[in-house]
Amino acid sequence: MAGIELILAAICLNSTCLTDTSLSTTATSFISNETSSLAEKERNLANLRNALNGNHLKVATLEDYPLSYTNKANGTVIGKGVSFDIVDFLAEKFNFTYDVVVPDKNIIGSSTDLSGSLIEILRNQSADIAAAFVPHLADLRQYIWFSTTLDEGEWTMVMLRPAESATGSGLLAPFETAVWILIIVSLFAVGPIIYGLIILRNKLTGDDSQKPYSLSHCAWFVYGALMKQGSTLSPIADSTRLLFATWWIFITILTSFYTANLTAFLTLSKFTLPFNSVDDIARREKHFVAQRGGGIEYAIKNDGELLNILSKMVAKNRAYFTMGLNDTETLMDYVEKKNYVFVRDMPAMKHMLYLDYRYRKQISMTDEKIHCPFAVSKVPFMRKKRSFLYPLQSKWSPLFEPEILNLVESGIVKFLIGKNLPKAEICPQDLAGTERQLRNGDLMMTYYIMLAGFVTAIVVFGSELIFRIVNERVAAKRTLTIGNFETRKDKSKKIVMGKDVTPPPTYNSLFFRHGKQATDFNVSQSQHNFEDSFHGKRRIINGRDYMVYEGNTGEKRLVPMRVPSATLFQYSYTE
Missing domain, CATH: 1.10.287 (Helix Hairpins)
Known part of the structure; x- marks a missing residue:
């Protein structure tokens, strides 16, 4: 009462206040009304308990292991999984029995896909409650009521473990x-x-x-x-x-x-996957598979959902929705054989990989690559709150909702979801069981660089040959142009700096008489004239043989007689 009086007193600060008598009367009236409402609510709940006591309900469900699934015993459908652990708790508390109803197509249903769905059963009042972890899709609210949120479901991607990290080859990895x-x-x-x-x-x-x-x-x-x-x-x-x-x-x-x-x-470095999010799937148009009639399909096909961006991939047949109930078979048929990405909710994915791990552990006890051929992305494909479903205007929901809320807040639902799983992570992305060794893929960039270098060298070599041919043709045309203006009368003459120069006689003709040697060495007439004006004497200077002769101006010249020196002498006069 004191709290209500404080609130009313605060309101009175900026308005005309009631008298003390009227204030007390108002507070007393409010409390009495609230007390009467609570009492009436308790009476209504007590009447519902009495009506439900010994009653027989119909519970609809989906085949969604391990959260909800069914078995048959003596022709009777028996519900299993986390969902029916909750239903059994409610049945024990409120003393009722139930039959399990399964839809014809094992699908949740939507506005455009109601036939044979779970939603159709509830819409037709053929079941009192749907015991399944159904995601909160906006399209369903016109047909059903959602119960208290059981958990926030995460759908993730399972794919073949690539041989190499998606960060790229070793040479490119240090920089982005x-x-x-x-x-x-x-x-x-x-x-x-x-x-x-x-x-x-x-x-x-x-x-x-x-x-x-x-x-x-x-x-x-x-x-x-x-x-x-x-x-x-x-x-x-x-x-x-x-x-x-x-x-x-x-x-x-x-x-x-x-x-x-x-x-x-x-x-x-840690291992990373090539596909980690919805954006990776959409950008690279990777084939993926999901359950037919599940939350992923309707989140993609229904307008107003975030995953509707993948609707184009459905039109391109990049997405496939399977009716198979066995996740392990889907994993083998689509992921291992066709290299698809399998999108599945987290509890089902963990149980699926755990069963596969236990089977492969029997094949090889030590090789982790054989134990874990699949990998799971870290980023969820989709997040959605999940709940049970009621028909519209359900009369039993006021009884069930407080009890379901208690189970959620106490952590019992979370415990039930993971109770059959090991505490350790199953097949993490980075196995880290062996030392990091360089693979051939880490060196692929070096191979590409070498190949690019050789290709570039070949291209440059080809361009050099082309330029050489072009330059030779240009030089030939230039020589031909000069030849049109210059007349060469004697082939023994050379053009040096625009002047005609007569080359000297051969070196050997300097050491013999002009008559005989000219014939032996085929010396020209100009070379004979040069020999006639030349008289040399052989001398040894500093231990070397020289021919000493006088030139036209009277100066003396030393001509070496050794073969290497003679060659240099001849070269200096002819080149």
């Missing part, structure tokens, strides 16, 4: 895609920037001490620094040195980070 793109952009941009700044500096300062490097030299400097190959460029200007030093510092830090992260990835 954006970093690699920026590195490539800087590799192509820094060379022209350095070249442009050098040219701009020379023009603005007028200082020509710094030789302007060509664009190709600047580009190769940037690439060489990245590969730790150094450079032959030696800048003189301070600004140019700072540009070069800045790039070197950047490359030093970048390569240090890359080396450290690569080492960490190859030794400590």
Whole structure:
């Protein structure tokens, strides 16, 4: 009573207050009305208990192991699973019996899919309650009532465990895609920037001490620094040195980070899957399979649901909804054989993988890759609250709801869902049972780089051949043009700097008489004239043989007689 008086007193601060007498009368009237309402509610609940006591109900359900499923004994359908643990508790508390009703198609149902569904049974008042963990779909509210929320269901993806981590090959793993793109952009941009700044500096300062490097030299400097190959460029200007030093510092830090992260990835990296969310499925249009008539199908096909973005994949036959009740068979037929992604709620998925793990453990006791050929994504495919269902205007829901709420809040429902599962995680993403070893996939990028390098070298080699052929043709045309203006009378003459020069006689003709030797060596007439004016004597100077002769102007010349020196002498006059 004191609390109500305080509330009324607070209201009176900004309004005309009642007298003390009227305040007490109002509070007393409110409490008496509330007490009468509670008493009436208790009477109504007592009447419902009496009506339910010894009564016989019909309970509808779905085949959704382990939450709800049925067995047959002597022609009688018996409900099993977590749902019927709750129903049995209610039956014991309120002293009623029940029959189990199963829909014809084992589907939840929706506005466009009512025939043979669980919703149709409740809509036709053929059952008093639906004992199944049904997700809260907006399309169902026009046909049924949802009970107290039992749990927040999570649907996740089961797929074949890939041989390699989805983070990529070892060489690309240290940096994300954006970093690699920026590195490539800087590799192509820094060379022209350095070249442009050098040219701009020379023009603005007028200082020509710094030789302007060509664009190709600047580009190769940037690439060489990245590969730790150094450079032959030696800048003189301070600004140019700072540009070069800045790039070197950047490359030093970048390569240090890359080396450290690569080492960490190859030794400590965690395994990741190629498909982790709905966005991955939609973007890559991965085939997936789910239960026919389950929450996933209606969340995709019904408007207003978040998963409706996958409706296009249904139209493209990328999604398949199976009527199979055995999850293990679905896992084998669609995931293991066809490499589909199987979308299933978490309790069913855990039981399915646990049974598969126990079976494969008998095949191999030590190899974890054989024990766990499947992997589960960490990000839920869908989250939805799940509840039992009542027909509209159900008369038994006021009795059942408080008891179901007590079971949920006390953690009994959560305990029942996981009571037959081990405490440890079944087949985690990162098995971590063996040391991390380098696989061939970790080195695939090195193979790609080598292949790209060889292909690039072949292309450059081909371009060099093409340029050589083109240059030879251009040179041939130029020579032909010169030949049209120059007349060569004597083939023994050569054009040097635009002048005709008569080559000297052969070296051997210097040491013989002109008559006989000219015939033996086929010397020209000009060479005979040269020999006639030449008289030499053999001398030994510093232990070497020389021919000493006088030239036309009277100076003496030494002509070596040894073969190597003679060859050099001949070359100096003829080339």
